[in-house]
Amino acid sequence: AAQTGDTDVDAVVVGAGFSGLYMLHRLRDELGLSVKVIEKADDVGGTWYWNKYPGARCDSRSWFYCFSFDEEIRDEWQYSEKFPEQPEILEYQRFVADRLDLRRDIEFNTEVTSAAFDENAGVWNVETDDGSTISSQFFVPAVGNLSKPYLPDFDGLESFGGEWYHTAKWPEEGVDLSGKRVGLVGTGSTGIQIMPRLAERSEHLTVFQRTPNYGVPARNEPLTDEEWEEIRENYEEMWEEAHASDAGLGFDTEFDSIDEASEEEIDRALEEGWENGAQGLLNVFTDVMVNEESNERVAEFIRSKIREIVDDPEVAEKLVPTDHPYGAKRPPLTYDGYYEKYNRDDVELVDVGESPIERIETDGIRTGDSVHDLDIIVFATGFDAVTGTFEQLNIQGRNGIDLEEKWDAGPRTHLGLAVHGFPNMFMVTGPQSPSVLTNMTVAIEQHVEWISDCIEYMLDNDYSFIEPTEEAENEWNEHNDEVVDQTLFDQANSWYRGDNIPGKESTFLIYPGGLIAYNEKCDEVVENDYEGFELKRSIESAIA
Numbered sequence: 001a002a003q004t005g006d007t008d009v010d011a012v013v014v015g016a017g018f019s020g021l022y023m024l025h026r027l028r029d030e031l032g033l034s035v036k037v038i039e040k041a042d043d044v045g046g047t048w049y050w051n052k053y054p055g056a057r058c059d060s061r062s063w064f065y066c067f068s069f070d071e072e073i074r075d076e077w078q079y080s081e082k083f084p085e086q087p088e089i090l091e092y093q094r095f096v097a098d099r100l101d102l103r104r105d106i107e108f109n110t111e112v113t114s115a116a117f118d119e120n121a122g123v124w125n126v127e128t129d130d131g132s133t134i135s136s137q138f139f140v141p142a143v144g145n146l147s148k149p150y151l152p153d154f155d156g157l158e159s160f161g162g163e164w165y166h167t168a169k170w171p172e173e174g175v176d177l178s179g180k181r182v183g184l185v186g187t188g189s190t191g192i193q194i195m196p197r198l199a200e201r202s203e204h205l206t207v208f209q210r211t212p213n214y215g216v217p218a219r220n221e222p223l224t225d226e227e228w229e230e231i232r233e234n235y236e237e238m239w240e241e242a243h244a245s246d247a248g249l250g251f252d253t254e255f256d257s258i259d260e261a262s263e264e265e266i267d268r269a270l271e272e273g274w275e276n277g278a279q280g281l282l283n284v285f286t287d288v289m290v291n292e293e294s295n296e297r298v299a300e301f302i303r304s305k306i307r308e309i310v311d312d313p314e315v316a317e318k319l320v321p322t323d324h325p326y327g328a329k330r331p332p333l334t335y336d337g338y339y340e341k342y343n344r345d346d347v348e349l350v351d352v353g354e355s356p357i358e359r360i361e362t363d364g365i366r367t368g369d370s371v372h373d374l375d376i377i378v379f380a381t382g383f384d385a386v387t388g389t390f391e392q393l394n395i396q397g398r399n400g401i402d403l404e405e406k407w408d409a410g411p412r413t414h415l416g417l418a419v420h421g422f423p424n425m426f427m428v429t430g431p432q433s434p435s436v437l438t439n440m441t442v443a444i445e446q447h448v449e450w451i452s453d454c455i456e457y458m459l460d461n462d463y464s465f466i467e468p469t470e471e472a473e474n475e476w477n478e479h480n481d482e483v484v485d486q487t488l489f490d491q492a493n494s495w496y497r498g499d500n501i502p503g504k505e506s507t508f509l510i511y512p513g514g515l516i517a518y519n520e521k522c523d524e525v526v527e528n529d530y531e532g533f534e535l536k537r538s539i540e541s542a543i544a
C-alpha cells in the first residue's frame, strides 16, 4: 500500500451527515483505513441536524431518501410518511451510525478552522477550533451544499425589540409562537414549508415575499405497513431505476415536448401531475428545462391553480410567479395547505419585491412608509450555497493556493470531485456535480463509491497522490457552461447560480446535465485509468 506514512490518520472527513457517514463506512470498513470524521454539531445528521424549524421536510420521496448500499439497513428502516419530516431523517442517520458503529470515529463539537496541504511532507494538516491539528493523507470535505446560512445585512436588526431566528439555526427547544405577531422573510422551499406552521401557531403572521415561487402540492401522506411491504417486494428494482435516472428518483416523463401531444392530453397530464403531487409537474415534458414553450405551459397551469386556491384576487396575483420559468429557481413542494393559508384573516402578504425591506426597527420591519409590528421575525433567507459550504473551511492546496480565491470567478473542479492544485482532496457532492438537482442520497452514494474506489485503486497500484490536471478542469468547466447554455436556468436569479449572495459571481454552481450523463462520464474516467487525473508515487513527482 502506498500510504504516506507519517500521518495521524489516513483520511480526515469533514461532516457527519449522509455523505460523511457513508464515506467513513467505506474507507474504514471496506478499505481498512484509519479515518477521523470532524463534526461541528454534537450529533450526526448534517443538514437535518441544523434545520429543525417546524415543517422541515425532504421533498424526495422517503423510500429513496436513505441509503441503498446495505440490504439489511435498507430493509429494516421504515419512514412513516411519503415525505419524511426532519426528526425522522435525523433518527434514520442515528440508526445508521449505530448500526455501522460509526460514532467512535467521529469527533463531535469540533469545527474545522483550516485545512492545508503541506507539499514538503505530502500531507494534509487539518486544524480545528480546539487548537489541535490532525495530519492525513486524504482530505474529504463532506459538508453538503446548504450548510452556510445566509442572513441579509438588514439595517437595524440589532435594534429589534423582539426575538429573531434563522430557520437553519432553529433552537433545539423550539420557539413559543402562541399569542405572537410573527414575520416571515423569504418564500423559498424553507419559507413555504414553515409558513403553514407559523400561521397555525401564531396570533398573526406577516409574510414578506420578494419573488413568488411555483409551489406544487406534495400530497404528503402516511405510509402504511402494507405499502412498505409492497415497496420492499420491489425495492431492488426500484433502487436500480432510481440510480439509473436523471434525478435519482426513477421518474418517467410523459411527453418529450409540447408538440408531441394534444391540448387535452396535456391538460390531463398536468391535472394528474397536480393531483399526484411530488415532482409530478417536472415530469410532464422531458424538455421542460430547455424549451420555453413547454415550460410556459406548465408555468401557466400552476398560476391558474394558485388563482383558484387563493380567494382574494389581489393576494393571488402577488403569489403568482411571472418573472422566471418554472424550475429555474428550485421548485418547492407545498405542505399543509400553503396557498390555502393566505385565505385566513390572520395571515397577511407583503410584497417586498415592490416595496423592499428598508430597515428593521424596535417594533418590526419597515417597508416604504409603513412599519409592520412584530414580536418575532423568522428569516428563511437561504444559504451561501454549494461553494460557500466548502469555502468556509479555509482550504489551501499546494503552494498556498487558496480555494476561495481560486473560485473567485466561480468554482473550478474536475467532475465536482476534485480540484487542480489540491492533491488528495475529494469533495462529496462538490460544485459542478449533479448534487442538489437530484435526490441527494443517490448522488451521495455515487460520489462516495467513486471516491473510495479511486482510493482503493491508488492503494492497489502504489500511488500516493492524485490530482486532476488543469486541462481536465478547464474541459469540465466548458462542458458545464455548454450544457447550462441550453437550459432556461439563466432566466432566474437563483442560489443555483449564487445570485442570492451579494458580490458572489453569477455562475451555475451545479452540473446541469443530470445523473445519467454524469455517471457515464465518471465511469468513463475510471475505465480510462483515471483520465484527467495525475497519479504519482512520491511527493517530489507530485509537486514537480
Ligand code: NA7
Pocket: 146, 152, 185, 186, 187, 188, 189, 190, 191, 208, 209, 210, 211, 330, 352, 357, 380, 381, 382, 383, 436, 495, 500
Ligand atoms: P432560498 O431558496 O434561497 O430562499 C430564500 C428566500 O429569502 C427567497 O424567497 C428570497 O427571495 C428571500 N430573500 C433573501 N434575501 C432577501 C431580502 N433581502 N429581502 C427579502 N427577501 C429575501 O432558501 P431556502 O432555505 O428556502 O431553500 C434552500 C434550499 O434548501 C431549497 O431550495 C431546497 O433545496 C432545500 P428571492 O427569491 O431571492 O427574491
